[in-house]
Amino acid sequence: MVGVTYVEADGTQHQIDAPAGVSLMEAALKAGVSGILADCGGSAACGTCRVFIDPAWWGRVGAPSDIEEAMLELTTGEPEERRLSCQVLITEEFDGLVVRMPESQF
Amino acid sequence: MQNASEMKLPQLPLQDAAFDRDPMPFIAAAREEHPWLARFGNKFFIHGYEAIKDIQYRDANLRPAHDDVVATYGAEGTPWADYMEGMMLAQWGPKHAQLRAAMGDTFTPRNINRHIDLVRGTISDLLDEWIPKRGFDFAEFASYFPIAVLCGLLGTDISEIPRIKHSLETQTAVLSLNKDLIKDLLAGYDVLWDFTDKLVKDREVYGLQDGTMLDQLISSKNAGQMSEEDLRWTLMLLFPAGYDTSKNMLTLAIYHLLENPQYWDRCAEDIGFCLKTVEEAFRHTSTATIFRKVTEDFDYDGVRFAKDDVLIFANSIASRDPRVFDDPMKFDPDRKQTHRHLAFGRGAHICLGQHLAKTQIAEGLHQVTQRIKSPRLVGEVRWRPYLGVWGLRTLPIEFEPGEKRLQAEPA
Numbered sequence: 160m161v162g163v164t165y166v167e168a169d170g171t172q173h174q175i176d177a178p179a180g181v182s183l184m185e186a187a188l189k190a191g192v193s194g195i196l197a198d199c200g201g202s203a204a205c206g207t208c209r210v211f212i213d214p215a216w217w218g219r220v221g222a223p224s225d226i227e228e229a230m231l232e233l234t235t236g237e238p239e240e241r242r243l244s245c246q247v248l249i250t251e252e253f254d255g256l257v258v259r260m261p262e263s264q265f
Numbered sequence: 266m267q268n269a270s271e272m273k274l275p276q277l278p279l280q281d282a283a284f285d286r287d288p289m290p291f292i293a294a295a296r297e298e299h300p301w302l303a304r305f306g307n308k309f310f311i312h313g314y315e316a317i318k319d320i321q322y323r324d325a326n327l328r329p330a331h332d333d334v335v336a337t338y339g340a341e342g343t344p345w346a347d348y349m350e351g352m353m354l355a356q357w358g359p360k361h362a363q364l365r366a367a368m369g370d371t372f373t374p375r376n377i378n379r380h381i382d383l384v385r386g387t388i389s390d391l392l393d394e395w396i397p398k399r400g401f402d403f404a405e406f407a408s409y410f411p412i413a414v415l416c417g418l419l420g421t422d423i424s425e426i427p428r429i430k431h432s433l434e435t436q437t438a439v440l441s442l443n444k445d446l447i448k449d450l451l452a453g454y455d456v457l458w459d460f461t462d463k464l465v466k467d468r469e470v471y472g473l474q475d476g477t478m479l480d481q482l483i484s485s486k487n488a489g490q491m492s493e494e495d496l497r498w499t500l501m502l503l504f505p506a507g508y509d510t511s512k513n514m515l516t517l518a519i520y521h522l523l524e525n526p527q528y529w530d531r532c533a534e535d536i537g538f539c540l541k542t543v544e545e546a547f548r549h550t551s552t553a554t555i556f557r558k559v560t561e562d563f564d565y566d567g568v569r570f571a572k573d574d575v576l577i578f579a580n581s582i583a584s585r586d587p588r589v590f591d592d593p594m595k596f597d598p599d600r601k602q603t604h605r606h607l608a609f610g611r612g613a614h615i616c617l618g619q620h621l622a623k624t625q626i627a628e629g630l631h632q633v634t635q636r637i638k639s640p641r642l643v644g645e646v647r648w649r650p651y652l653g654v655w656g657l658r659t660l661p662i663e664f665e666p667g668e669k670r671l672q673a674e675p676a
Contacts, residue, residue, distance in 0.1 A: 196605060199615040200324055202362065206374065207605070229373035233620065265544075265605045 161254045165210075167194045168262040179251050183244035183258060184208045194260030201245035206233040207264040208244045213257040220247060220256070237261060266569050274304045279577075280442065285648040285655075288582055289594070302568060308575040314586035314607065317578050320565055321555065321611045324357070329614070330558040330575050331355040334439065338447045345454035349439075352498040354614070361613060364495060367485035371418070371478045374620045381624070383417045388629045389669070392636045400643065400663035403519050404656075407512040407629075414625050415507035419500075420477030421464055429504070432456040436501075437509040440554065441653035454501075461500040465493075478503075510552050511622045513649070513656025515629050518546040520660055521596045522634070523642055528598060533634040533667075539627040542598040544606070546626075548584040549596050551608030552654045553616075555580055581655050583607040638667040 160176040165187055167173075177186035187195045196207035203226050212220050217240045223231060227243050244258070275295040278284050284291055292312055295303040301313025311317055321327075331354070335346045349355060353364040370376050377384075388410055395406050412433075416423045432453035438446060465483065473480040479500075486496045522529050522542075531538045555578040559570050570576070584606040585593040591600075609616035616622070644661035 198605065198609070198611050200322060200612045202365070202613055202615075204365070204617070205609075205615055205619070226370060226373070229370040229375035232373070232375040232378055263602075265602070 161249050161251060161256075163249065163253060164255075164257045165192045165194070166257065166259045168260060177249050179249050181249055183210060183242075183247045183249060185245075186249060187244065194264070195244060196264045197245060199245075203227060203230055203243055203246055206230045206243065209234070209237070209241055209261055209264060210244045210247075210258040211238045211261070212240045212242060213259070214240055216253070216256050219252055234261075266564055266567060268569050268571065269302070269309055269574060270571060272299070272302075272568070274299055274302055274309075277303045277305055277310055279305045279310065279652050280650065282648075285651045288579075288651060289585065292579075292582065292585075301566070305577055308577050309570070310577045310579065312579040312582070312586075314583045314589045314604070316566065317580060317583045317607055318611060320576070321557070321578055321580075321607075323563060324612045324614075326559060326561050326563045326570075327557040327576070327612075328357040328560050329355045330556040333558060333575050334442070334556065337442050338444060338450065340447060340451065343451055343454075344458070345451050348454060348458075348498055348501065351494070352502050353495075354502055357613070364491060364499065365613075365617065367482065367490040367495075367499075368617065369481045369485065371481050372617050372621055377620050377624050380418060381628070384414055384625050384628050385632070387413045387417060388625075388632045392632060392669075396636055396666050399666065401661070402644075403660040403662050404512070404516045404658060407515045407519075408508070410515065410629055411511035411622075411625055412504070412508045414621070415503065418477065418621075419464075419479045419503075420468075421479060425460065429456055429460050433505045433508045436505040437654045438650070439653065440556065441650040443650070457501045457504065458497060461497045461504075464500065465496060506618060507621075509654040509656075510618070511625055513552045513654060514543075514546060514622065515626050515633075516657050516660050517550055517552075518543060518626060518630055519633065519640075519662075520646070520657060521546055521549065522630075523640060523660075523662070525596050529634050529640070532630050536627065536631045538598065539630045539634075540623070542630060543623055543627045544602060545596060545598040545600065547608040547623075548590070548602065548606040549594075550585075550655075551581045551606065552656050553580050553608065553610065554578065554652055554655070555610055555614075577652075578610075580607045580610060581651075635670055636667045637662075637664040640664040 161179055163175055163177055165173045173192045175190040184197050184201055198207045199205035223242050227246050275298045277291055301316035303310045331349045335341055335349050340346045391409055395401055412426055413423050435449040435453040468479055482496055485491055532542055557576045559572050559574040562571050584590055587593055589604055609619040640662050643663045646660055647658040649656050649658045
């Protein structure tokens with residue numbers, strides 16, 4: 160299991176243990192973490208599952224794909240180190256990862 | 266756990282003109298008998314916000330119910346039935362995902378942002394043509410806007426639209442389940458097939474233009490992501506989808522502003538406020554009612570739905586639920602949107618065009634409120650059928666012409 164910490168905009172932290180191979184989105188929804196809507200169910204179509212990756216982890220998590228970039232233009236003024244959580248699959252390397260959620264997903 | 270089929274549930278008159286005009290008295294009465302579930306004939310009508318949000322997300326248990334719609338019309342075996350059951354909206358699972366992926370980035374925020382000048386130029390040109398009249402039916406005016414934007418995105422000629430307009434309007438009425446439409450539906454299919462077939466063939470003969478949606482779709486077809494038939498059916502879906510929904514939402518937004526004039530000039534001055542107004546418009550009253558068929562029994566909140574049950578989701582009025590939204594019938598663009606509206610649906614079938622819809626409605630609102638001043642309602646407001654693509658059939662207004670301005674940077 161991989162330890163991931165999700166931090167809401169108000170600072171509330173959720174530390175969860177997630178299996179490798181599921182997306183950050185799935186793991187969050189399953190654990191009842193607030194702050195991720197994921198209205199499209201994980202198909203990179205809605206942009207409501209955005210998370211900000213802690214800069215220390217950006218190299219390991221990796222940059223967004225082209226379709227993610229196209230969706231991330233939904234909003235401006237957010238940190239560059241952001242991903243659609245439905246497109247980030249958890250690996251063993253992510254143990255200790257910290258991600259933050261925006262104040263609003265819409 | 267109760268089987269839904271065995272429950273005593275209120276029947277709702279979804280095809281009644283009184284329901285079209287104002288569904289809320291019927292919904293309020295139905296809530297007295299069950300908090301989120303009612304019936305429409307042998308189908309189930311889900312009207313509670315939380316129930317719609319949760320159940321519509323269950324892609325593994327649901328599929329589109331287009332075969333049921335075809336059966337209602339008694340049109341099995343027709344080319345129109347093949348289209349209704351074969352096109353992207355009717356698919357689920359891997360085939361649906363494949364057809365959505367074939368759209369590439371055409372409906373993403375990035376591509377919509379790239380075409381913002383097209384959106385702004387389209388509404389500006391329309392206003393140039395209509396403002397001198399000093400009065401018109403806004404619903405009719407709006408009918409020329411989103412379709413022109415779509416033609417621009419596709420790279421097709423808007424002059425073709427008048428000859429297919431009736432067919433587009435018939436197709437968007439299909440979910441009204443009005444059996445009188447069947448002759449028009451079948452004839453309209455032939456018109457739209459011929460139109461899209463010519464569109465594709467002409468483009469392939471004369472060469473692909475750079476960066477248009479039509480070229481993206483043809484390239485996807487050439488790469489094996491969709492068949493020749495899928496390509497034409499996708500175009501046949503995009504044209505009516507791009508016609509009615511956004512035009513109805515823009516008309517509804519203007520109706521809200523006529524009833525709440527304190528917001529008119531704020532929309533004229535501030536595109537950011539237009540985006541908030543559009544979000545509130547989607548919350549208050551939107552256009553889509555969504556049909557699904559159960560593929561595998563499932564339980565929700567004490568109710569068991571069985572395989573082949575048909576569920577109708579009241580997305581258009583879900584966010585009027587007083588258990589979720591304070592004072593829900595009050596139109597208030599400044600309200601804190603504590604929950605996201607459900608106008609675009611949820612799950613794998615979430616509206617493909619939602620980003621385009623929001624952008625073009627906001628940009629439309631911004632320019633309309635600049636160039637129309639002192640608007641007043643001068644006739645009867647009539648509603649479209651609730652089932653189908655809901656909204657206003659008529660919104661007759663008169664006004665004073667306002668100033669045409671240079672457009673600012675996007676919000």
